[in-house]
Amino acid sequence: MPKKTIASFAVSRLEILDEQGQVDERLMPDLDDDDLVRMYRLMLLTRLFDQRALHLQREGRLGTYPSVLGQEASQVGSAFALHPGDWFFPAFRELGVFLTLGYPLSEIYQYWNGDERGLLCPENLHIFPICIAVGTHIPHAVGAAMAARCRGDGIAVACYFGDGGTSKGDFHEGLNMAGVFQAPVVFIIQNNQWAISVPRRRQTAATTLAQKAIAYGIPGIQVDGNDVLAVFQATRQALERARQGEGPSLIECETYRLADHTTADDARRYRDPEEVQRWQRRDPLLRLRRLLQRRGLWNDRLQVEAEEEIRRRLDRAVAREEATPPATVEDVFRYTYAELTPRQRRQLRELKHG
Ligand SMILES: Cc1ncc(C[n+]2csc(CCOP(=O)(O)OP(=O)(O)O)c2C)c(N)n1
Ligand SMILES: [Mg+2]
Incomplete structure (x- = not known):
C-alpha cells in the first residue's frame, strides 16, 4: 500500500510587456493600435484624476481619499476586458475601473467628498456600490453571479478586492460557493503588497495568493499587475470562461500601492523608502508608453496634448461637483430601501418637523 501522489498543482504567472516596453509577441493579445492608445489614455486619465483628488483633499475640498497610484x-x-452586460463589484480602490467603464467623473469626486449620491450608478452601467467594509461584497458578487447563471444571462461578474481582503472569511466562503455552484464570477485580487500597515507576508504564509484558488477547485493565475497587457489577457480569458458557463476564476494582479493607504495615513512610518523606489521603476504607465513610442503611436507632443485635454476635463468635473447643492435630509432616506419602513417614516417626520 504505497503512499502515492493523488493530485499535484502548479501556479503560473503571466507577463507580456516588460519594463522597457518590449512585448512577448507569442503572448500578445489581439488588440489593435487604437486599443493600445485607448488603454494608455485611460491609464493617464486615472493617474491625473488621482493626482487631482489628492490635491483637492489637501486643500480641504475632498474627504478621505485612497490613491490608486501604481x-x-x-x-x-x-476593466478593458469587461463587456457592457457584465457586472463590476468594487472594493474601494478601483478608480481606474470606474473610469474605464465611463462612470461620470464629477460623481466620483462627489462620492469621495462624502456625498453618497455620487454612487447613483447611471442606468447603462452595471456597477455595485463601493464597499468600504473589507471583503464583505465577495459573497454578494457570488450571489449575483449565481443569479445570472440561473437566469441564463450569459454575463460575467468581476469582483475586485485587495490582498488584505483574502484574509476575510467572506473571501473563503465566496470562493467555495463559487466553485461548488460554478458561478460565472472572476475574482480579481489587486495585491498591492500592503493592507494599511500590514505587509503581504503577514497576510498569509502561502507563496502566492493565486494558489488559494486551488483549494476551491477553480483556476487561479498570478499576473504581473503592472503589465496592462498581461492583466487584460488573463481577465479576458477568465471572463470568457465565465460567460461560456465554465465557472469562476481567480486572478492575482501583483502590483504596488505607491502612495499612502489613504490621505489619513503616512506610509513612511511603516515601510522602507527603497521598496517604494524599486516599484517606482516598474511604473505601469511608462511601460505602455514605451511600447507605443516604439510602434510610432505616441510622442512627447501627444503626451502634452493628452495631459492638457484631461486636465480640462478634470476642471469641468470638479466645477460641476462643487456646484452641486448639498444633499437634503430626504436624500439620506431615499436610496436604502425601495420603500421606507414605518420607523424610517417616523424618523423622517421627526427630522423635518422636530
Ligand atoms: C471589515 C473591515 N475591517 C477593517 C477595515 C479597515 N480597513 C480599511 S482598508 C483596510 C486594508 C485593506 O487592505 P487590502 O484589502 O489589501 O486593500 P488595499 O487598501 O490595499 O487596497 C482595512 C483593514 C475595514 N474597512 N473593514
Ligand atoms: Mg492591499
Whole structure:
C-alpha cells in the first residue's frame, strides 16, 4: 500500500510587456493600435484624476481619499476586458475601473467628498456600490453571479478586492460557493503588497495568493499587475470562461500601492523608502508608453496634448461637483430601501418637523 501522489498543482504567472516596453509577441493579445492608445489614455486619465483628488483633499475640498497610484494597469487592463452586460463589484480602490467603464467623473469626486449620491450608478452601467467594509461584497458578487447563471444571462461578474481582503472569511466562503455552484464570477485580487500597515507576508504564509484558488477547485493565475497587457489577457480569458458557463476564476494582479493607504495615513512610518523606489521603476504607465513610442503611436507632443485635454476635463468635473447643492435630509432616506419602513417614516417626520 504505497503512499502515492493523488493530485499535484502548479501556479503560473503571466507577463507580456516588460519594463522597457518590449512585448512577448507569442503572448500578445489581439488588440489593435487604437486599443493600445485607448488603454494608455485611460491609464493617464486615472493617474491625473488621482493626482487631482489628492490635491483637492489637501486643500480641504475632498474627504478621505485612497490613491490608486501604481495600480493603473491592474485596473484599466482588467476593466478593458469587461463587456457592457457584465457586472463590476468594487472594493474601494478601483478608480481606474470606474473610469474605464465611463462612470461620470464629477460623481466620483462627489462620492469621495462624502456625498453618497455620487454612487447613483447611471442606468447603462452595471456597477455595485463601493464597499468600504473589507471583503464583505465577495459573497454578494457570488450571489449575483449565481443569479445570472440561473437566469441564463450569459454575463460575467468581476469582483475586485485587495490582498488584505483574502484574509476575510467572506473571501473563503465566496470562493467555495463559487466553485461548488460554478458561478460565472472572476475574482480579481489587486495585491498591492500592503493592507494599511500590514505587509503581504503577514497576510498569509502561502507563496502566492493565486494558489488559494486551488483549494476551491477553480483556476487561479498570478499576473504581473503592472503589465496592462498581461492583466487584460488573463481577465479576458477568465471572463470568457465565465460567460461560456465554465465557472469562476481567480486572478492575482501583483502590483504596488505607491502612495499612502489613504490621505489619513503616512506610509513612511511603516515601510522602507527603497521598496517604494524599486516599484517606482516598474511604473505601469511608462511601460505602455514605451511600447507605443516604439510602434510610432505616441510622442512627447501627444503626451502634452493628452495631459492638457484631461486636465480640462478634470476642471469641468470638479466645477460641476462643487456646484452641486448639498444633499437634503430626504436624500439620506431615499436610496436604502425601495420603500421606507414605518420607523424610517417616523424618523423622517421627526427630522423635518422636530
Ligand atoms: C471589515 C473591515 N475591517 C477593517 C477595515 C479597515 N480597513 C480599511 S482598508 C483596510 C486594508 C485593506 O487592505 P487590502 O484589502 O489589501 O486593500 P488595499 O487598501 O490595499 O487596497 C482595512 C483593514 C475595514 N474597512 N473593514
Ligand atoms: Mg492591499
